[in-house]
Amino acid sequence: MTDRPKIAVSPTSRPAMFDAMVDAVVAGGGQIVPVDEASALIWADPAAADAFPAVVAHAPALEWVQLPYAGIENFANQLDPALQWTCGKGVYADPVAEHVIALTLAGFRHLHTASRATSWPAQQGKNLLGAHVTVIGGGGITESLVRLLKPWNAKITVVRRSNTAFPGASRTVTKDRLHDALPGADVVVLAAAVTNETRQMVDRDFLAAMDDDAWLVNVGRGALVVTTDLLAALQTETIGGAALDVTDPEPLPDGHPLWDEPDCIITPHVANTPEMGLPLIAERVRQNVERWIAGDDLLGPVDVHAGY
């Protein structure tokens, strides 16, 4: 047995997260120390990236930093390549995939219409069972979605950069053939990171290639979508509807015309809430502390040069 490694947890600004991270470090076999003695730092507040430089300035022995985020845009210009960086990548995939299913079913089953009704509504609805699902992005969310929908007999098409078949998908399509994957889909799910290639990919042409009863579900980032083009597609009813957990701009301001669209469901970036995510990131930290002690590769490594 090696000595228990010296690990700091900071900041203390979110007590519930701080406590959970401390417990996770101890459960993984680490010893809690102040940051100036620590070889590893578990960052315990996703909203406090600004406080990061001052903390790290007093950490001469630091080798590894664990960030709580899955998307780490706020830390992008702090990624010192002399250190090893890990993040919450993949950890939050299950709740986000669950939200994709919740939003898709709400759209297919017209629950948004039912929620506003004050009179027995018209009977309508279609099934996710056996439906054609196209997912843009071949990451952790898509893995979870494929796994959760396994008994549902859905036909899942995954659009990804690589042409390696996505495990469990009915079909894998490379990004340059994106428009082959849109016609015939009952729902198109955006689960990609924002890069120069994907930014504003959902534009007028993309939306025109979708079936007129297909739903668009966005759990990626608002910037994947050209909002004005989406609004036009909803207003002219060339798609079935849109369910957005992320928007551009975000938060969507009061008075924005998307609020008035009858087939638009907007949730406030809650696919993974802090309450859902805390036990999941705590388990990731516990595992990474164990791996750090054992000298194994850490889970969720950040590519410092790619910035994610």
Place this chain on the structure above:
Amino acid sequence: MTDRPKIAVSPTSRPAMFDAMVDAVVAGGGQIVPVDEASALIWADPAAADAFPAVVAHAPALEWVQLPYAGIENFANQLDPALQWTCGKGVYADPVAEHVIALTLAGFRHLHTASRATSWPAQQGKNLLGAHVTVIGGGGITESLVRLLKPWNAKITVVRRSNTAFPGASRTVTKDRLHDALPGADVVVLAAAVTNETRQMVDRDFLAAMDDDAWLVNVGRGALVVTTDLLAALQTETIGGAALDVTDPEPLPDGHPLWDEPDCIITPHVANTPEMGLPLIAERVRQNVERWIAGDDLLGPVDVHAGY
């Protein structure tokens, strides 16, 4: 090979169903004949029970009647015990189980609130992943629900008459111990038939035994619930919410106070719509015609004395 059996399809009042049933009979190996020559009758309109006696009066050779319903209340006083009766029992279970999941996720994820919002809402939500699900009823809907939720790691408690463990459930509770199954459940699903034992089972005591953030989901029958007691529980916020695909009275009249409850979602008996159900009942009919020819037991037998 025996001769192709003589089977009538009637009435013609719903052309889409009539056509699908004729195709199913032929696909199963039957021959379509007028009802006065038929040994079997496929009833092709769930809404036309009143027309049934006049048709059967001219069917001297009749041995078997296939009804399209899962619940066959409308035919209850026409069940001549000299005939063999089958119905759509179990056929519609998958879409209904899907609707249970849609309603539960909508409640847990506050999609009803989001659907009414015109401003960025508060962040809230909980997961069905890993949740405690209690289902009242151990029939086909429950089988489908257990199957569809298998990868979701939910803890499913089934309340049923028999004390035989329900396959795939975490726990099976007999009906006399119902109140053991209510505390701790994140959602309580009503998927039972209405009988003298189950009518109005969801009363003040039942609702008081539920957790104050638990949702009630009813896809069984409206009469399982004492509506005034449910309304009181919603008004006093002693449960998390209610999602009802069936109501008492049904349809729920305009001006009924349930329409105004913020945590109540009402869908108009669409867990299985005619469009969802038609291919499913057609496949059942095809299989039963094959079985009739082979002399095998038919699927979905009606217990004439029990009335379901």
